[in-house]
Amino acid sequence: GAVVSQHPSRVICKSGTSVKIECRSLDFQATTMFWYRQFPKQSLMLMATSNEGSKATYEQGVEKDKFLINHASLTLSTLTVTSAHPEDSSFYICSASGAAGDDGYTFGSGTRLTVV
């Protein structure tokens, strides 16, 4: 089946620094990738939708200058948390869908970000 690889799985960074998270589709072309944030014991909150070759579409309340998304190829999307603060600490998870779009997402393994 479809596989999505996400790295790193865990990262600890200092306040004020930036962190890049990568999401790769390994055996299919992901025309669309999605980035979610998940707080402990809470649901997946969609942050943005990333389409290859175009600007990401951000959900209401998500700062696009803080959460930079790049989808430069059909197999790679990156999320950069800029000038991270402790409140950005969370579980970030990507998912990808192929051209059909409505056949169920494949999720990455997630990245636990801790900002100290």
Add this chain to the structure above:
Amino acid sequence: GENVEQHPSTLSVQEGDSAVIKCTYSDSASNYFPWYKQELGKRPQLIIDIRSNVGEKKDQRIAVTLNKTAKHFSLHITETQPEDSAVYFCAASINSGTYKYIFGTGTRLKVLA
């Protein structure tokens, strides 16, 4: 905006009993409803899905029902086992230019041995 409500938030059942999780969606245009199982610290895994042209779908011990008129869909797990313990999320498709999903708030299922 569009939203998906999910109930209950926690559910404990005895091993062998059935578990039912219910979701309600708001967008009448939603036409695809997947269910995900997420074990602690792991990625969500698709366990079953249903499209709007079908009222029920079953896969071994798992079934999903859909009532489009009422905008309800439910997950049914029969003969529960301890390994079914996890958080389950429902989702509904939203097509607002880009096809995407809105997730329910999750149900923490605990199967007691």
